[in-house]
Each structure stands twice: as structure tokens, then as C-alpha cells.
Amino acid sequence: MAEQQIDQFTRRLDGKVRRAVRENSAAGTAKRAEILAADYGDPTPLRRLAGEIRQHAIENLDVHLAKAEDSLKRNGAEVHYAVTAGDACRVVSDILSRAGARKVVKSKSMVTEEIELNGHLEAEGIESVETDLGEYIVQIDGDHPSHIVKPIIHKSREDIARSFEREGLGDYDDDPETITRRARAWLRRKYFEADAAITGANFVTADSGRLVLVTNEGNSRFCLAATRLHIALVGIEKVVSGDADLAVLLNLLARSATGQQLTVYTEFIQGPAGSGRPSGPRETHVVFVDNRRTEVLASDCREILRCIRCGACLNVCPVYRQATGHAYRGVYPGPVGAVLTPLLAGKDFPAFADLPKASSLCGACNEVCPVDIPIPDLLLRLRNRAHAERLPSPGSPPMGPFAAMASRPWLWRMALRSGRVMDVGPVQKIPVPWMRAWLNTRTLPEWRGGKFRAWMRDRRKGGDET
Amino acid sequence: MKDAREQIFASIREALQTLPERKPHPGPPSGAADPRWLAEETDAAALFLKRAAAAGTKVFTDAEACADWLRGLSARVVLLAENVTELTVDALSFAEVVSVFDRNDPDRIDASVTRAAAAIAETGTVVLTDETTPDRLAALAPWTHVVVVRRGEIHRSVADALAALPDDPNVIWVTGPSKTADVEGILIQGVHGPGEQAVLLI
Ligand code: SF4
Numbered sequence: 211m212a213e214q215q216i217d218q219f220t221r222r223l224d225g226k227v228r229r230a231v232r233e234n235s236a237a238g239t240a241k242r243a244e245i246l247a248a249d250y251g252d253p254t255p256l257r258r259l260a261g262e263i264r265q266h267a268i269e270n271l272d273v274h275l276a277k278a279e280d281s282l283k284r285n286g287a288e289v290h291y292a293v294t295a296g297d298a299c300r301v302v303s304d305i306l307s308r309a310g311a312r313k314v315v316k317s318k319s320m321v322t323e324e325i326e327l328n329g330h331l332e333a334e335g336i337e338s339v340e341t342d343l344g345e346y347i348v349q350i351d352g353d354h355p356s357h358i359v360k361p362i363i364h365k366s367r368e369d370i371a372r373s374f375e376r377e378g379l380g381d382y383d384d385d386p387e388t389i390t391r392r393a394r395a396w397l398r399r400k401y402f403e404a405d406a407a408i409t410g411a412n413f414v415t416a417d418s419g420r421l422v423l424v425t426n427e428g429n430s431r432f433c434l435a436a437t438r439l440h441i442a443l444v445g446i447e448k449v450v451s452g453d454a455d456l457a458v459l460l461n462l463l464a465r466s467a468t469g470q471q472l473t474v475y476t477e478f479i480q481g482p483a484g485s486g487r488p489s490g491p492r493e494t495h496v497v498f499v500d501n502r503r504t505e506v507l508a509s510d511c512r513e514i515l516r517c518i519r520c521g522a523c524l525n526v527c528p529v530y531r532q533a534t535g536h537a538y539r540g541v542y543p544g545p546v547g548a549v550l551t552p553l554l555a556g557k558d559f560p561a562f563a564d565l566p567k568a569s570s571l572c573g574a575c576n577e578v579c580p581v582d583i584p585i586p587d588l589l590l591r592l593r594n595r596a597h598a599e600r601l602p603s604p605g606s607p608p609m610g611p612f613a614a615m616a617s618r619p620w621l622w623r624m625a626l627r628s629g630r631v632m633d634v635g636p637v638q639k640i641p642v643p644w645m646r647a648w649l650n651t652r653t654l655p656e657w658r659g660g661k662f663r664a665w666m667r668d669r670r671k672g673g674d675e676t
Numbered sequence: 677m678k679d680a681r682e683q684i685f686a687s688i689r690e691a692l693q694t695l696p697e698r699k700p701h702p703g704p705p706s707g708a709a710d711p712r713w714l715a716e717e718t719d720a721a722a723l724f725l726k727r728a729a730a731a732g733t734k735v736f737t738d739a740e741a742c743a744d745w746l747r748g749l750s751a752r753v754v755l756l757a758e759n760v761t762e763l764t765v766d767a768l769s770f771a772e773v774v775s776v777f778d779r780n781d782p783d784r785i786d787a788s789v790t791r792a793a794a795a796i797a798e799t800g801t802v803v804l805t806d807e808t809t810p811d812r813l814a815a816l817a818p819w820t821h822v823v824v825v826r827r828g829e830i831h832r833s834v835a836d837a838l839a840a841l842p843d844d845p846n847v848i849w850v851t852g853p854s855k856t857a858d859v860e861g862i863l864i865q866g867v868h869g870p871g872e873q874a875v876l877l878i
Contacts, residue, residue, distance in 0.1 A: 250711065427856050472801060475850060
């Protein structure tokens with residue numbers, strides 16, 4: 211006992227992985243800050259505006275979702291709804307089997323990770339290939355993405371070269387350029403063999419019925435150029451009121467995610483390609499997925515539904531940099547995951563109740579968030595919930611002794627004086643389990659307790675003021 | 677799936693019922709999303725060229741120079757879209773010129789030249805639609821892609837381009853060559869789309 215799951219993972223983590231994640235994250239944070247400062251000076255007003263746009267969208271979700279559905283249908287898309295993850299998977303396999311589709315190409319989508327669509331399709335005998343380079347590598351390794359935007363931030367080029375060799379993409383070669391070329395050639399075949407494309411969507415506009423999809427690699431575009439059937443899985447909270455909102459959201463998304471002005475490919479999809487066009491889907495299906503989002507909407511943490519999945523809060527978070535993505539045991543790592551994973555877990559909330567505590571509440575996540583989500587407040591609300599549900603809290607020191615000490619001046623004075631022994635004794639060896647657990651991942655500064663009191667005493671006596 | 681729809685809408689309405697009031701829309705962003713330097717830029721074409729180059733796009737304002745560049749890349753098979761008039765078969769005489777993308781032999785074409793529907797100065801972006809680029813593959817699969825843009829088609833800002841989004845099954849904004857930084861954060865161009873993206877501004 212005496213240690214939370216996230217701490218256990220972190221302690222066993224390979225130092226090389228930790229270093230790679232830390233460096234990559236720090237670079238991402240710096241690039242974001244640089245471009246936002248160059249283009250907007252202080253980005254705070256724009257982040258607030260984006261937050262209001264998204265908060266409006268989710269607080270009027272009934273109106274906007276219905277409107278989005280109407281607009282999409284008007285544009286020739288078919289609209290479906292799925293309450294649970296299982297329902298969503300079934301809707302997809304029904305569409306595929308009706309079309310006789312056996313091979314699918316996929317463009318990176320967090321909601322399909324959430325509902326574990328690949329596993330479901332595989333079980334049905336349908337080949338489903340991820341086309342985003344990072345997601346493809348995650349898939350062939352049977353791994354999970356460890357970052358929202360950079361799925362293989364935890365892998366080295368050597369790891370990838372070995373995987374490619376194993377999968378028959380060529381002899382071992384860890385040159386990133388070669389790796390990319392090989393994936394290009396391999397996945398190109400998959401696009402042309404596929405019967406259908408599955409994507410997510412970054413936004414859906416209610417007024418014009420557009421699915422907005424951004425990628426840097428161009429894989430979603432290729433999916434929608436090479437196949438004749440498109441299925442988009444979209445969390446219901448992705449709806450925004452209209453095209454005009456996108457000016458704020460797209461500008462902030464690209465800068466926050468990758469330090470770019472715009473993502474290379476920004477695609478606006480209204481529906482199937484016209485008949486007679488040489489490429490593009492003949493059918494477009496949009497599946498709106500709830501999967502407990504309405505529960506989040508009903509909770510006191512609904513602000514998290516504003517999230518546009520930029521990953522900036524991961525990059526900046528000192529805990530994420532130390533623990534890395536898999537420590538969060540969910541689809542969404544980092545601060546956003548610490549809020550979202552327990553909420554999306556439903557009655558399994560207790561299994562993830564340690565995540566909201568994996569934060570020093572430093573506030574950096576809120577400062578970088580393009581939609582100004584008050585993540586630290588949400589973490590506190592979730593901690594309160596765990597407390598109210600009387601969940602055990604391994605690794606947390608009992609506060610009773612502290613309270614007793616802090617409310618008795620004589621005991622407090624004594625403790626301050628005796629604290630000095632910590633400078634001479636090896637504190638890491640203290641035989642109190644909860645203290646040892648706490649000290650394992652922290653170092654104490656030199657003990658200087660009592661100085662203030664001594665200074666006050668001297669001052670009252672008119673002594674030296676140092 | 678009528679049941680699922682009703683269930684979801686009922687849950688949404690129930691969740692929102694607890695709100696004392698619903699947040700109103702903050703109103704149109706009216707320039708809030710424009711970078712602060714945008715106001716000083718008066719020449720949309722010049723800004724477009726500058727930003728496109730910054731995004732890694734090769735820029736040409738002269739058809740001959742563009743053709744020379746393609747020759748220099750030793751493009752042997754070039755797809756020339758039918759609606760492009762600025763570059764001609766004659767100008768591309770160094771290559772075999774085709775007009776149709778063959779999906780059975782997707783890597784045969786070294787370069788393609790297609791028409792843009794519009795462009796965005798602020799970001800150096802070209803806008804493609806099904807209307808102007810009926811074969812999406814032609815503008816995506818070849819290693820080198822040249823887009824022809826006319827000066828009058830340039831929107832000043834992202835916000836302007838959004839306000840003018842056409843009704844088209846698929847509008848795509850292209851800002852630079854296809855790229856990834858998935859492998860150790862190292863930037864590599866040409867993942868699934870063009871490794872060389874170019875514009876010819878006429
Ligand atoms: S919570 Fe904010 S910073 Fe984190 S991924 Fe979502 S939008 Fe980005």
C-alpha cells in the first residue's frame with residue numbers, strides 16, 4: 211500500500227523515456243508560447259473568448275446538436291446516435307456490413323480510442339488500419355498512445371525501426387526519413403485497398419453542417435480521397451454554433467498543439483462527393499457518441515467538455531513530464547485526462563480517483579489552455595467527490611497529527627525545534643510508511659524551522675533584525 | 677437509432693436543466709482572432725507569398741519559373757488539370773503530361789498542377805474544393821503539387837475565408853507540405869501528401 215498507482219508507474223519508468231517525454235514536452239510548450247506572443251501579445255483575451263464560445267456551445271448543446279443534425283442531413287450526410295461505447299461500435303459495424311466493407315482505413319481519432327473501435331472491428335474480421343504515422347506504430351505494437359497529439363512521444367526511433375523490421379516494412383533502419391517513406395509506401399497501398407474510411411472530427415458546425423478535421427500528415431484527406439464510404443465518429447460535445455467560431459478555435463488549436471499558425475490540412479466536410487466525381491465518398495455517416503458525456507454535462511465539471519484536444523496542458527504539466535502518458539491509464543493523459551478519465555469511468559470512478567490528486571495545482575494547465583478550462587478547480591472538485599465517497603487515499607499522509615500539532619502552540623514549538631534532527635539523520639529511511647512513500651519522490655530542503663519565531667522574539671526585544 | 681437519439685437529447689436537457697441560466701454566445705469575433713501584425717499588411721498578395729514561404733511552400737509568380745523548377749526536380753510525368761490555363765503542355769514539354777489520375781498506378785505521377793478555389797494571405801494557405809479539384813487524389817498523391825491561384829482570389833484573413841466558405845462537399849485548406857514530427861519530434865516532410873508543395877500566383 212502507501213503508494214498510488216500513478217506513483218508506482220512513475221517509479222518504474224525507464225529514465226530514457228522520461229527524458230524524451232520531458233524534452234519533447236518542454237519544446238512544445240516553448241513553441242506554443244513563442245508563436246502566441248508573436249501573434250497576439252497576451253493571448254489571454256483570445257483564450258477567454260474561445261472559452262466562452264465553447265462554454266456557450268455545451269450549455270446549449272440540445273439546440274446546437276439538433277441544428278447540426280439538420281444541417282448535416284441537408285448536406286446529404288446520414289446521422290446516427292450512440293449512447294454507449296458498445297452502441298457506437300455496433301453502429302459502425304452495421305454500416306460497414308450493409309456496404310459489404312471488409313477493409314477500413316482510419317484517421318486518428320480520440321473517440322475511437324475511447325470506444326476501442328479497432329479491437330471491435332478486428333473481432334468482427336474487419337481489417338482496420340491506422341494511417342496517422344504515430345497511431346500506425348501504436349497499432350502494430352499493440353500499444354496505446356501516450357499523448358493526445360504526439361501518440362508515440364514515449365518511443366525512440368530504434369523502437370520504431372525494430373517494429374518496422376518485424377512487420378516486414380524493410381530491414382532495420384532508424385533514420386526518421388526512411389521510417390516515414392516506408393510508412394508512406396505501405397499505407398498508400400492500404401488506402402487504395404480500403405472499402406471505407408473512419409475519422410473523428412475536431413469540430414462540427416451547427417449552422418452549416420460541416421465536420422472540421424485537421425491533420426498535418428494529410429492522412430484524413432487521403433482516407434476521404436481514396437475510399438467511397440466515410441464514417442465520422444464525433445463526441446456530442448464537438449458541436450459549435452457556426453463557421454465564424456472557427457476563426458478563434460482553429461487559430462488557437464494549431465498554435466497550442468504544435469506551434470503552427472494553422473495545421474497543414476484543415477478539412478471542411480459537408481457530405482458525400484457529388485455523383486460523377488472521380489474521388490471522394492459516395493456516403494457520409496456521422497455517428498454522434500455520448501459515452502457518458504451527458505453525465506459530465508450534468509456534473510460540476512462540465513467545463514472539461516470545452517476541451518479541443520490540443521495537448522498543451524500535457525506538455526506544460528510538471529507531473530505529466532515526470533510520469534508520462536501511460537501513467538494516467540486512460541485515453542486522455544495529463545491534466546485533461548486527470549479530469550476526464552475519472553468522469554468517463556462512470557461507476558469505476560474509484561479506480562481512477564488517484565488521478566485528480568496527481569497535480570500540484572500549480573495552475574500551468576489553466577494558463578495554457580486555449581479554451582481557458584479551470585482545470586485545477588475541476589481537480590479539486592473531483593478530490594472532494596472522492597472524499598465524499600470515502601474512497602481510500604493511499605500515499606496521502608494522515609492530517610490528524612498535523613491538525614493536533616498546529617492547534618497547540620507548545621507542541622508546535624517543540625516540533626519545530628526537534629525538526630533539526632532531519633538535517634543530520636537520513637530522512638529517506640524514516641520508518642513511517644506514509645512518510646517514506648512521500649519522501650521517495652521528493653527531496654526536502656534543509657530544515658530551518660523555528661527561525662522566524664526566534665527572529666520575532668529578538669525583534670520584540672529590540673535585537674538585531676536578521 | 678431513434679431511441680438512442682431521444683435518450684441522448686433527454687439526458688442533455690436534463691443535465692442543462694440544473695443551470696440557472698445558459699451562457700449566451702459572445703458574439704462574432706470581429707477581428708479578435710487576427711494576429712496583431714495583420715492590420716499593418718496592406719498588400720494581400722505580398723503577405724500571401726510571404727506566409728506561404730514561411731509555411732514551407734515554394735512560391736512562384738511566373739509560370740516559366742515554375743515550369744523550370746519542375747524540370748529541375750526531374751519530373752517525368754506531370755498531371756495537368758484541365759481547368760489550369762496558366763501552365764500549358766508546351767511549357768511542360770520536358771515531361772509526359774497526363775490529365776487523369778490512375779489509382780492503379782498512384783506513384784507514376786511525379787508532379788501535379790491543379791487550380792485553387794481561393795487563398796488566405798494571413799496564413800499562406802490555398803483553398804481547394806471539389807468544384808475546382810474534382811479529383812482529390814490528383815492534388816494529394818504526387819510528391820510534388822503546384823496550385824495555381826489568381827490574385828483576386830486571396831482572402832485577407834482566416835476569419836474572412838471562413839465567412840466565404842463555399843457550400844461544397846469538401847473544402848480543404850492546405851498550408852505547406854504534408855509533415856510529421858511523430859518520430860522523436862524530428863520534422864519530416866511528405867508523409868501521405870506532397871513533400872513539395874508549391875503555389876503559382878498569377
Ligand atoms: S484541456 Fe485545454 S489545454 Fe488540455 S488538451 Fe484540452 S484544450 Fe488543450
